[in-house]
Structure formats: C-alpha cells, structure tokens
Amino acid sequence: MGKMTLLLCLLINSFLMLISMSHATDLTPALIWGGDSLSSNSFDGNPLVRTSTSDFQKIVENKIGSALSPVVVFIKEKLCNEDITRTSSKDFKELNTIENIQFYSSVESSLSAFEKLSSYNQSSEEKPSSISDGQLIFTYVPDLETVVGTYKSLKESNQNLIGALVGESCIYSKTERRKRAAGDDKQSNAFIFPGKYKSRVLLYTSQPLVFMDPKLKTTKINLTMDNLVDAQDSGDGSRASPLIVSMKFNTEGNPNFKFEFITEYPGYYALKKIEYFKNGNASGTVLKPNTIIDVPSNFSYHCGPGANFTNKDGVSLFFNNVQIELDAVNSKFSEAYDCVGFMSIPILSGIFVTLIMALIMIWGISIIMDIRTMDRFDDPKGKTITISASE
Numbered sequence: 001m002g003k004m005t006l007l008l009c010l011l012i013n014s015f016l017m018l019i020s021m022s023h024a025t026d027l028t029p030a031l032i033w034g035g036d037s038l039s040s041n042s043f044d045g046n047p048l049v050r051t052s053t054s055d056f057q058k059i060v061e062n063k064i065g066s067a068l069s070p071v072v073v074f075i076k077e078k079l080c081n082e083d084i085t086r087t088s089s090k091d092f093k094e095l096n097t098i099e100n101i102q103f104y105s106s107v108e109s110s111l112s113a114f115e116k117l118s119s120y121n122q123s124s125e126e127k128p129s130s131i132s133d134g135q136l137i138f139t140y141v142p143d144l145e146t147v148v149g150t151y152k153s154l155k156e157s158n159q160n161l162i163g164a165l166v167g168e169s170c171i172y173s174k175t176e177r178r179k180r181a182a183g184d185d186k187q188s189n190a191f192i193f194p195g196k197y198k199s200r201v202l203l204y205t206s207q208p209l210v211f212m213d214p215k216l217k218t219t220k221i222n223l224t225m226d227n228l229v230d231a232q233d234s235g236d237g238s239r240a241s242p243l244i245v246s247m248k249f250n251t252e253g254n255p256n257f258k259f260e261f262i263t264e265y266p267g268y269y270a271l272k273k274i275e276y277f278k279n280g281n282a283s284g285t286v287l288k289p290n291t292i293i294d295v296p297s298n299f300s301y302h303c304g305p306g307a308n309f310t311n312k313d314g315v316s317l318f319f320n321n322v323q324i325e326l327d328a329v330n331s332k333f334s335e336a337y338d339c340v341g342f343m344s345i346p347i348l349s350g351i352f353v354t355l356i357m358a359l360i361m362i363w364g365i366s367i368i369m370d371i372r373t374m375d376r377f378d379d380p381k382g383k384t385i386t387i388s389a390s391e
C-alpha cells in the first residue's frame with residue numbers, strides 16, 4: 001500500500017509542478033535607487049529568491065527613512081527580468097552610475113508596497129515635472145528609455161528624490177505580441193494592408209512580399225506598402241461571388257494580384273488562389289498556395305513559416321510570417337488560428353510519455369490488488385497445518 005501511495009504522490013506532484021510552471025504569477029522585478037540614506041548597492045539577481053510584499057515594503061520603508069523624501073514610482077505594465085538585464089538602452093544603463101541602487105528580481109506585487117505608504121501624498125501623473133517632500137508620484141512608462149531622463153529632470157527639483165521601477169506583471173501573451181506587431185506602423189519593412197485603402201481584408205506580413213517572375217529582368221522583387229498604388233475589393237465572399245481583393249503595384253511589370261476568398265464551409269473564408277496580371281494584360285496566371293489558408297470568421301489566420309503562392313512557370317509570391325483576417329473589428333487582429341497544428345511533436349511526445357507512465361501505474365496497481373492476505377494461520381498449540389496436495 002505504501003508504494004502505491006508514494007507512486008500516486010509522485011504523479012500528482014509532477015502534475016502540480018507542471019501546472020505551476022505553466023502558470024505565470026505576478027512576480028516582477030523591482031529596482032529602487034537614489035535617496036540620501038547610505039546603503040550599498042545590492043543586486044539580488046537570483047530569480048529563485050522571492051521577495052514577499054511585506055518584505056519589500058520593509059525595504060522601501062528603510063529606504064525612505066523618516067524624512068519623507070519624495071518618491072517617483074515608474075510603472076511598466078509588462079516588466080520581466082530579461083527586460084532589465086538584457087536591455088540595449090544606453091540611457092537605462094546609466095542607472096548603474098547612480099548610487100544606492102537596489103535590484104530585486106522577483107517581488108510579489110511590488111506596486112502595492114508603495115500604495116501602502118499612507119504618510120505620503122500620493123498621486124498619479126503622466127508627465128511629472130516637479131516633486132516636493134512628502135509627495136509620491138506614480139507614473140506609467142511605455143519603455144525603459146524614458147525612465148532615467150524623467151528621473152534626472154525631477155531630481156533637479158528635489159535632490160533627495162528616490163526612484164523606483166516596478167512592473168504590473170511579467171506576462172507577454174502570444175496574441176498580444178502579434179497584435180502589437182500588427183499595429184506597429186513604424187516597422188518599415190512590414191507589409192500592412194489595407195493602409196490608406198479600404199478593404200475587408202486585414203493582411204500583415206513581417207517582411208515585404210517577395211515576388212518572383214523569371215520573365216522579368218529583376219527576378220526577385222520586394223513589394224512594400226510604398227509600391228502599392230491601388231487596391232479594391234469586390235464580391236461578397238460567397239461561392240457565386242468570391243471576395244476579390246485586387247492589389248496593384250508599381251514595380252517592374254506593374255503586377256496586379258487578385259486574391260480570391262471564398263466561403264468553403266460556413267464560418268471559414270478560404271484563400272485558394274491568387275491571380276497575377278502583368279502590365280494590365282486581361283488574362284492572368286493562377287498562383288496556388290503551398291498551404292491551406294482557411295480564415296475563420298471573427299478569428300485571424302497566422303502562419304509563421306509563411307505562405308508561398310506558386311505556379312509551374314516559376315512565378316511565385318511569398319508572404320513571410322503572414323496574418324490575415326476578414327472584417328476585423330477596429331482593424332485589429334483577433335485571436336489567431338495557427339497553421340502550425342496543435343498536435344506538435346512536443347505535445348505528442350508528452351502524451352506518449354504520459355501514456356507509458358499510466359500503463360506502468362495501472363500494471364503496478366493491478367499487481368498490488370492481487371496481493372492476498374493469508375486466510376489460515378499457524379496455531380502453535382495445535383497441529384501444524386498440512387495442506388494436502390489435492391487441495
């Protein structure tokens with residue numbers, strides 16, 4: 001019985017560990033610096049050492065002492081250790097030159113330690129310009145670059161200024177990153193459609209489209225948003241009237257691509273082909289995709305490896321790291337369906353290993369259940385038990 005309990009405990013334990021590992025907590029790094037109290041720099045960079053909220057509060061209280069020095073708390077919505085240790089920002093690295101800097105790598109809800117400082121006059125400001133004794137300002141920063149500059153300009157108004165940098169959480173979800181990437185128009189080498197045109201289709205690729213036609217002088221052409229000279233939608237996406245998005249580019253050969261979306265099954269738009277027209281020629285050539293592109297309505301389709309539309313003559317149009325959505329709300333991508341299937345190799349091997357473990361456990365349990373206690377005992381006063389061979 002003991003063995004089985006042990007086995008079960010082990011199993012449950014390992015599952016619990018898996019669950020806890022996959023769950024992100026609100027442990028974030030925290031930095032505090034400045035002030036006039038003398039303390040040496042300390043870098044508690046071990047991510048396994050947790051600092052609880054109450055411990056952190058004591059640290060903060062020690063730092064500010066009884067003088068009620070002004071405090072500015074920089075809050076970054078998402079902040080992880082890597083952001084601080086691997087930042088490439090020169091400005092931020094200047095923090096190292098400030099005395100009395102203390103770094104804690106995983107603090108439980110660090111922000112609340114500051115919110116509990118009731119003797120301070122707390123306020124939240126977007127761009128603080130001055131600060132006085134007894135004041136505590138919370139300010140949200142979009143990136144680490146702005147932190148040091150703001151701190152320095154505030155310090156001019158009060159020399160005892162204490163600065164702190166905390167995060168709200170350390171969770172970057174996949175979809176969020178993708179949505180951000182799509183909204184980031186500054187990425188000049190990305191292709192973000194529709195741009196200034198009107199279209200039901202939202203298309204994003206992380207690099208310009210790569211167009212190849214062996215019949216042109218330049219056989220490999222990068223198509224960027226700057227090359228797009230006209231775009232139009234027609235049709236409604238049904239079988240009878242496919243949704244056709246036509247995109248004209250001003251590069252060599254003046255290619256015009258007509259993307260054809262049809263509803264194959266209810267709730268899915270399929271991009272089955274792209275028609276390519278050269279120099280305004282009325283008859284085009286059909287390019288077929290190398291993967292199935294099904295865009296579910298109210299969801300987006302994402303494919304990291306990209307999609308390559310080709311025909312047998314070597315004409316091809318390649319979309320790198322593509323994301324497509326139809327009728328997107330507010331021109332923002334929704335949750336993505338990925339072309340990389342859910343049953344990936346790690347998942348399959350996980351299931352396989354679990355299956356083997358389960359089989360071993362079932363085998364063990366069945367053996368343990370087969371153990372019988374004795375139903376006859378030896379009586380030392382009586383005769384010894386004899387079991388006849390026929391029994």
Ligand SMILES: *[C@@H]1O[C@H](CO)[C@@H](O)[C@H](O)[C@H]1NC(C)=O
Binds near residue numbers: 121123134
């Ligand atoms: C707190 O700050 C506000 C605005 O900055 C000010 O009006 C108020 O007098 C301050 N209160 C104290 C107790 O300092």
Ligand SMILES: *[C@@H]1O[C@H](CO)[C@@H](O)[C@H](O)[C@H]1NC(C)=O
Binds near residue numbers: 189207208222
């Ligand atoms: C096309 O884009 C790729 C990567 O985006 C780049 O390496 C290449 O130099 C570009 N080619 C031209 C002709 O701009």
Ligand SMILES: *[C@@H]1O[C@H](CO)[C@@H](O)[C@H](O)[C@H]1NC(C)=O
Binds near residue numbers: 283
């Ligand atoms: C138009 O395209 C067709 C087929 O792709 C081709 O046979 C024909 O020569 C082209 N016409 C012109 C004027 O380029």
Ligand SMILES: *[C@@H]1O[C@H](CO)[C@@H](O)[C@H](O)[C@H]1NC(C)=O
Binds near residue numbers: 267297298
């Ligand atoms: C998509 O969302 C719209 C409103 O946002 C809703 O009316 C429609 O039923 C949704 N379609 C599907 C297939 O869920």
Ligand SMILES: *[C@@H]1O[C@H](CO)[C@@H](O)[C@H](O)[C@H]1NC(C)=O
Binds near residue numbers: 212308310315
């Ligand atoms: C796309 O397909 C064409 C034709 O098969 C090929 O020449 C090209 O290298 C492919 N592009 C990529 C990025 O795989």
